[in-house]
Amino acid sequence: MTRHHPDSLSLMEYSAGNLSEPHALCIRLHLDKCSHCRSRVDTLDSLGAVMMEQQPKVSVSESMFDSILAKIDSEPTDQPAMPPAPRIGALQKLLGDDLNSLPWKRQLGDVSVLDITDRFPGQKEQVVLQKLAAGGKAPAHTHRGEETTIVLQGAFADQKGVFNQWDFVVLTDQDEHKPVAVGCEDCITLSVLSAPVKLTGTFTRMLNPFIR
Amino acid sequence: MTTLDQKPASSEGRKDPWSQMLQKVGKSQDREAYHALFEHFGPQIKYYAMANGLASHAEELVQEVFVSIWRRSCLYDWRKAAASTWIFTIARNQRIDMLRKMQRTSAEMQVETEDLWQIPGENDNEPVTSLHRLMSERRIRESLSHLPEEQTTVIAKVYMENKSHQMVADELNIPLGTVKSRVRLALNKLKVILQDQNV
Numbered sequence: 001m002t003r004h005h006p007d008s009l010s011l012m013e014y015s016a017g018n019l020s021e022p023h024a025l026c027i028r029l030h031l032d033k034c035s036h037c038r039s040r041v042d043t044l045d046s047l048g049a050v051m052m053e054q055q056p057k058v059s060v061s062e063s064m065f066d067s068i069l070a071k072i073d074s075e076p077t078d079q080p081a082m083p084p085a086p087r088i089g090a091l092q093k094l095l096g097d098d099l100n101s102l103p104w105k106r107q108l109g110d111v112s113v114l115d116i117t118d119r120f121p122g123q124k125e126q127v128v129l130q131k132l133a134a135g136g137k138a139p140a141h142t143h144r145g146e147e148t149t150i151v152l153q154g155a156f157a158d159q160k161g162v163f164n165q166w167d168f169v170v171l172t173d174q175d176e177h178k179p180v181a182v183g184c185e186d187c188i189t190l191s192v193l194s195a196p197v198k199l200t201g202t203f204t205r206m207l208n209p210f211i212r
Numbered sequence: 213m214t215t216l217d218q219k220p221a222s223s224e225g226r227k228d229p230w231s232q233m234l235q236k237v238g239k240s241q242d243r244e245a246y247h248a249l250f251e252h253f254g255p256q257i258k259y260y261a262m263a264n265g266l267a268s269h270a271e272e273l274v275q276e277v278f279v280s281i282w283r284r285s286c287l288y289d290w291r292k293a294a295a296s297t298w299i300f301t302i303a304r305n306q307r308i309d310m311l312r313k314m315q316r317t318s319a320e321m322q323v324e325t326e327d328l329w330q331i332p333g334e335n336d337n338e339p340v341t342s343l344h345r346l347m348s349e350r351r352i353r354e355s356l357s358h359l360p361e362e363q364t365t366v367i368a369k370v371y372m373e374n375k376s377h378q379m380v381a382d383e384l385n386i387p388l389g390t391v392k393s394r395v396r397l398a399l400n401k402l403k404v405i406l407q408d409q410n411v
Contacts, residue, residue, distance in 0.1 A: 008399050009377065009392060016371045017304040017329060024328040031330065042293065042332050046349040047402065049300035050356060051371040057255030058262060064271060065250050068278045069243070090327035121320045 003160060004167050005037050006030060008044075015044035021120050022127045022192040025090055026150045026168065029190075032089070033166040091152070094119050095129075099153055099188050102129065110136025110181070126193040132156060132181040140178040145194040147171045154187035156180060230295035238285035249295070250278060257303045264374040269310060276306045284331070292333030294349045301331050307374075355402045363398040366391055 006027055013019050014027045031038045104112035110133040117127045132138055149169045156163050158177040163169055181187035233245035257277050261270035280302050288298055309325040369380045381388040
């Protein structure tokens with residue numbers, strides 16, 4: 001179980017560029033807001049650089065350099081291109097500006113969901129947005145496989161603590177939890193599921209991700 | 213270029229030669245410095261491509277990385293990352309980008325590679341320069357030489373062959389838990405683990 005911040009092993013897989021796109025997105029959203037984890041990734045990126053430096057080298061030809069020069073010379077100006085205006089983040093590109101107005105599907109009681117797996121073509125995981133109405137509860141459940149979650153809005157609490165915006169949580173089949181949305185906002189999370197979730201309470205199988 | 217000669221008070225913070233050259237490329241499109249970077253990093257990137265299964269595209273990857281270095285060099289800030297770290301992340305992103313483009317159409321690429329994998333020092337709102345960023349490469353190089361081979365082997369497979377911890381376990385025929393504990397031991401000694409439990 002990982003709570004609040006990604007563990008070093010996940011950050012290493014991120015730094016090495018080995019994570020699936022949905023998992024990388026969860027880490028990136030957290031890094032954008034967590035300078036502590038960003039500096040861990042900076043160090044891991046340096047580890048990558050040192051590993052690359054210590055491997056064998058494969059010679060490159062001068063003609064390759066010439067074709068690189070030809071390529072940069074074919075650009076409009078000799079000046080390296082300036083960066084475009086402020087970048088739009090991945091979340092905004094995927095989901096727009098207003099998370100609350102997405103086409104949520106009301107599930108049981110306080111829980112709404114939106115499956116966005118199709119935004120990640122070619123990826124194996126299921127990607128689901130979940131919304132727990134302010135003050136609402138989700139039924140107790142465990143997870144088959146692994147569920148990586150990042151809080152996009154509001155906060156939720158379970159037996160183990162309170163999770164605020166941009167907190168990162170990984171739950172496995174060892175973790176049973178019963179989240180409650182705290183604060184005055186609906187709690188919206190993005191979860192990447194490697195396998196369906198299994199219900200433990202008396203609630204039945206019709207339930208979904210907070211729950212699935 | 214007098215600005216290049218301004219050195220910070222601490223010797224730890226002094227630019228390494230590659231970072232100086234990269235800065236020259238960014239500031240004045242210095243082709244001699246660019247060529248020196250190519251001679252130093254080109255062979256590393258070519259090996260990287262070959263090790264992770266892009267052998268038939270190795271030269272293409274080297275070219276893409278260097279074109280990207282040229283274009284972005286104006287964004288490079290030596291206080292935020294050493295040149296080698298910055299170039300590693302560009303090589304990593306170009307590799308991911310190349311694989312993504314092979315696997316799908318551009319219409320399916322709703323999110324760009326850089327939206328997911330960050331280049332250090334870019335999109336970074338924090339003006340703070342932490343000294344440990346500058347020291348970490350030297351420290352890692354030193355610590356790495358003291359690690360047992362079984363640990364460096366695992367790290368090399370993760371970074372150079374781009375294998376997940378599970379794939380490394382399968383290949384070495386050892387349990388996943390063993391791979392993870394080797395990585396943790398190594399990261400601990402490299403002081404990359406920053407109190408996972410207490411943050």
